[in-house]
Amino acid sequence: MSYKGLPDVVTTRRRNLLESAYFTEIARGLAVTGRHLIRNLFNTDKMPTVQYPDQKRDYGPRFRGRHRLTQREDGSPRCVACMMCSTVCPADCIEIIAGEHPDPTIEKYSKEFNIDLLRCVYCGLCEEACPCDAIRMDTGIYEIAAETREAFVVNKDFLLNNDKDGTL
Amino acid sequence: MAKLTIDGKEIEVPDGTRLFDACREARGGRDLPHFCYHPDLSIAGVCRLCQVEIEGMPKLTIACNTIVRDGMVVHTTSKRVNQAVTQVLEMHLINHPVDCPICDQAGECGLQDQYMDYGLYESEVEKTDKVLKKKAKVIGPHVILDQERCVLCARCTRFCEEVTGTGELGIYNRGDRAEIDVAPGVELDNNYSLNTVDICPVGALTSRDFRFQKRVWLLKSTSSVCNGCATGCNVRVDHEGGRIYRLKPRRNDEVNGPWMCDKGRMTYKDVHREDRLDRVLVRREGELQPISWAEGRQELLGAVKPGGVGYVLADPGRSLEELVLIQRLATELVGEEPMAGGVSDDGHDEGDDLLLSADRRPNRKALAWLDFAEKPAEALAGELSGASGVLLVFGGDPLAHQALADAASRMRVVYLGTHRTATAEAADVVVPLSMWAEKDALWVNKQGRIQRGQRAVLPPGDAREDWRVLVDLLQSIGHDPEVAGLPALRRLVAARLELEDENLLNRLPEGGYAPPRLADAPTGGR
Numbered sequence: 001m002s003y004k005g006l007p008d009v010v011t012t013r014r015r016n017l018l019e020s021a022y023f024t025e026i027a028r029g030l031a032v033t034g035r036h037l038i039r040n041l042f043n044t045d046k047m048p049t050v051q052y053p054d055q056k057r058d059y060g061p062r063f064r065g066r067h068r069l070t071q072r073e074d075g076s077p078r079c080v081a082c083m084m085c086s087t088v089c090p091a092d093c094i095e096i097i098a099g100e101h102p103d104p105t106i107e108k109y110s111k112e113f114n115i116d117l118l119r120c121v122y123c124g125l126c127e128e129a130c131p132c133d134a135i136r137m138d139t140g141i142y143e144i145a146a147e148t149r150e151a152f153v154v155n156k157d158f159l160l161n162n163d164k165d166g167t168l
Numbered sequence: 169m170a171k172l173t174i175d176g177k178e179i180e181v182p183d184g185t186r187l188f189d190a191c192r193e194a195r196g197g198r199d200l201p202h203f204c205y206h207p208d209l210s211i212a213g214v215c216r217l218c219q220v221e222i223e224g225m226p227k228l229t230i231a232c233n234t235i236v237r238d239g240m241v242v243h244t245t246s247k248r249v250n251q252a253v254t255q256v257l258e259m260h261l262i263n264h265p266v267d268c269p270i271c272d273q274a275g276e277c278g279l280q281d282q283y284m285d286y287g288l289y290e291s292e293v294e295k296t297d298k299v300l301k302k303k304a305k306v307i308g309p310h311v312i313l314d315q316e317r318c319v320l321c322a323r324c325t326r327f328c329e330e331v332t333g334t335g336e337l338g339i340y341n342r343g344d345r346a347e348i349d350v351a352p353g354v355e356l357d358n359n360y361s362l363n364t365v366d367i368c369p370v371g372a373l374t375s376r377d378f379r380f381q382k383r384v385w386l387l388k389s390t391s392s393v394c395n396g397c398a399t400g401c402n403v404r405v406d407h408e409g410g411r412i413y414r415l416k417p418r419r420n421d422e423v424n425g426p427w428m429c430d431k432g433r434m435t436y437k438d439v440h441r442e443d444r445l446d447r448v449l450v451r452r453e454g455e456l457q458p459i460s461w462a463e464g465r466q467e468l469l470g471a472v473k474p475g476g477v478g479y480v481l482a483d484p485g486r487s488l489e490e491l492v493l494i495q496r497l498a499t500e501l502v503g504e505e506p507m508a509g510g511v512s513d514d515g516h517d518e519g520d521d522l523l524l525s526a527d528r529r530p531n532r533k534a535l536a537w538l539d540f541a542e543k544p545a546e547a548l549a550g551e552l553s554g555a556s557g558v559l560l561v562f563g564g565d566p567l568a569h570q571a572l573a574d575a576a577s578r579m580r581v582v583y584l585g586t587h588r589t590a591t592a593e594a595a596d597v598v599v600p601l602s603m604w605a606e607k608d609a610l611w612v613n614k615q616g617r618i619q620r621g622q623r624a625v626l627p628p629g630d631a632r633e634d635w636r637v638l639v640d641l642l643q644s645i646g647h648d649p650e651v652a653g654l655p656a657l658r659r660l661v662a663a664r665l666e667l668e669d670e671n672l673l674n675r676l677p678e679g680g681y682a683p684p685r686l687a688d689a690p691t692g693g694r
Contacts, residue, residue, distance in 0.1 A: 011538075067310060080269050080270045081270075081380070082270060082274075082383075083383040083386070084269070087383065087385065087386065093264030098559040099380065100379070100380060104304050105303075107267075107270050107303065108269075108380055109303055110268035122686075129269075131269045132269065
C-alpha cells in the first residue's frame with residue numbers, strides 16, 4: 001500500500017566521481033561555513049544570537065509564563081477550589097486544599113494553593129480548565145530560579161502577588 | 169409472564185414488573201433518565217424524566233409508574249421521547265444555580281449526567297432571572313442543604329417518611345418557590361440521615377463530613393464490609409492517596425439493602441485516628457519506646473514461647489482468618505483452657521430496629537462458630553489472677569476493665585492491637601496491627617454470613633498484614649500452618665469450619681455466603 005503522492009520505492013542517486021572524491025565536497029561545506037562566518041562578522045545586527053541576559057527576546061502576548069492567581073474586584077482571590085486545574089494537570093503539580101469561606105455567597109475557597117514549578121510543564125491546561133478565570137499564565141515570566149527544590153513550590157500568597165521578578 | 173417489545177427488542181418479564189425495570193433489562197442495564205424513582209421507595213412520579221412512548225397511548229407515559237402489560241410496544245429513544253426529556257430537563261435547570269465548581273456532588277450528579285445525555289442546548293434563562301433560595305443551610309449534624317440545587321424529586325422526604333419513619337424533611341411552598349426544608353425547630357438528626365445524601369440525585373443534600381474534602385472523581389473505590397457493628401453492611405470505601413474520605417453503602421439485599429447508618433459511616437475515622445499504633449513499642453525504663461520492626465519481631469518471638477505464655481485473649485474485632493490462627497496459636501501455647509475469644513462485656517451499645525446492631529463487634533458470630541468462647545470480665549479476672557507469665561492480647565481493650573488490669577498487673581502483657589488503648593499503655597510489648605480497611609479479610613455478620621472486605625489503604629508505619637504476624641508466630645514455635653498466601657489461608661479457614669468446598673472462601677460470591685451447616689450455631693457472647 002502506498003501513501004498518496006509518495007512513491008512506493010525510494011531510489012537514491014549514486015554519487016558521481018567528483019562527489020565521491022571527498023575533497024571537493026569538504027571544500028564546498030567549508031565555503032558555506034565561511035560564508036556565514038564572514039557575513040556575521042561584518043553584519044552583527046542580523047545575527048540570530050541574543051546577548052542574554054542583557055538582551056531578551058520578545059514573546060507574544062499569549063506566551064505561557066509563570067502562573068498567577070487573579071483577584072475579584074474586591075481583592076479576594078477568585079479561586080473557588082473546584083480542583084479542575086489540579087485534575088487536568090498532566091504533571092500533577094497543583095495542590096489545593098479547600099475550605100469553607102466565611103461569606104456564604106462564596107462558600108468554597110482555596111485555603112492552600114501550591115504549584116510545584118519544577119513539575120509544571122507549562123502546557124496551559126490549568127488556565128484552560130478554570131471556570132472562574134482564577135489562574136492565568138500571562139505573567140510572561142520564564143526565568144525561574146531558586147537554590148532549593150522546596151523553593152520551587154510556590155504558595156497562594158506568592159501566586160496572588162506574582163510580580164515581574166524572577167527570583168523565588 | 170408478560171411479553172413486550174422495548175426499542176424493537178422482545179423481552180419477557182414477570183407480571184407486575186415496573187416498566188422502568190423492564191426498560192433497564194431491555195436496554196442492557198442502562199437506566200432510563202430519572203431523578204425521583206428509587207426501587208426501595210414509593211413511586212412519586214414527579215421528575216417526569218423517565219417518559220416513554222407506548223404505542224396506542226396518545227401521550228407519553230412515565231415508566232416508573234407503569235406496570236408492564238402483555239403485548240406492550242414501547243419506545244425509549246424515539247425523537248418524541250428525546251425531545252420531551254430535553255424539555256423536562258430544561259425545566260429542571262431553570263432555577264438551578266449551576267454552581268458545579270463549588271458543589272460536592274459534581275462528578276456523580278444526576279443533572280450533570282442527564283445534561284450530557286439529553287441536554288446540550290442553549291439556555292434561554294439568564295442567570296440573574298433565577299429564583300434565589302437558601303444555600304449552605306445546616307439542617308442536622310451530618311447533612312447540609314442547598315435549596316437552589318434541589319430538583320424536588322422528593323426522594324429524601326420519602327426516605328424520612330418510609331424508611332426511618334421520622335419525617336423531618338418536607339416540601340414547603342408552591343411553584344418555583346417550592347423548597348425542601350426541615351420544619352422550624354426540627355433537625356435532620358436520625359442515625360440514617362446520610363442516606364438522604366446518597367439518594368439525592370443532585371447536590372441539594374451533601375455530607376458535612378465530606379464537605380470540600382475531595383472531588384469525587386479523584387476517589388478510588390474498594391468494596392469492603394463495615395466493622396461498626398455485627399450487621400456487616402456492605403460498603404464502598406472511597407479513598408485516595410492512602411487516606412479514606414468516606415464510606416458509602418453497597419447494595420446487598422440480604423444484609424443492608426441500599427442503606428447504611430451514620431455511625432457506621434464515621435467508623436473510617438478510627439483508621440486515621442491520632443492514636444493509631446504504627447511502631448513496635450517496648451517498655452524500657454518504665455516508658456513505652458518505639459523500636460524497629462526487626463528488633464520488635466525478636467522481642468515478640470522471644471515473649472511468645474510455649475511455657476512462657478500464661479493466657480491468650482482475642483477480640484471479636486479481629487477477622488475470621490485471624491481468629492482461626494489465634495485459636496490455633498493459643499492451643500499450641502497454653503492448651504485448651506487458658507484462653508478467651510474476648511471480654512463478653514465489651515462491644516455492646518444501643519441498637520435500633522433498622523440496621524444498627526446492639527452488638528458492636530463485627531465478628532462475634534465467628535467466635536461462636538470456632539467454639540472460641542468469650543468470657544465476662546469478672547470470670548476472666550478470676551482466671552487471670554491464677555495465671556502467670558505472658559498475657560497475650562490480640563486487639564480490643566480488655567485491660568480497660570479495672571478488675572482485669574489488676575489481675576494482669578503481675579503478668580507481662582504483650583499487646584497486638586491498632587490503637588493506643590489502656591491495654592497498650594499497660595503492656596510491655598506493643599505490636600501494631602492493621603485495621604479492617606487495611607487488609608483483605610473475612611467477616612461473619614450476625615446472620616452467619618461470611619463477607620469479604622478488601623484492602624483499601626495500606627496500614628500505617630510498621631503495621632502489616634495481621635495473618636502474616638500470626639503465621640510468623642506459629643512458625644517460631646514450630647507449628648507451621650504452611651500457608652504462603654491468602655488462598656492457602658482461606659483453605660485453612662474453610663477446613664476449620666468444615667465447609668463443603670475447600671476453595672469456597674476464595675470464590676466468595678459478591679453478596680457473601682452463609683454456610684447452611686452453621687446456620688443454627690449459637691451467637692457468641694452472653
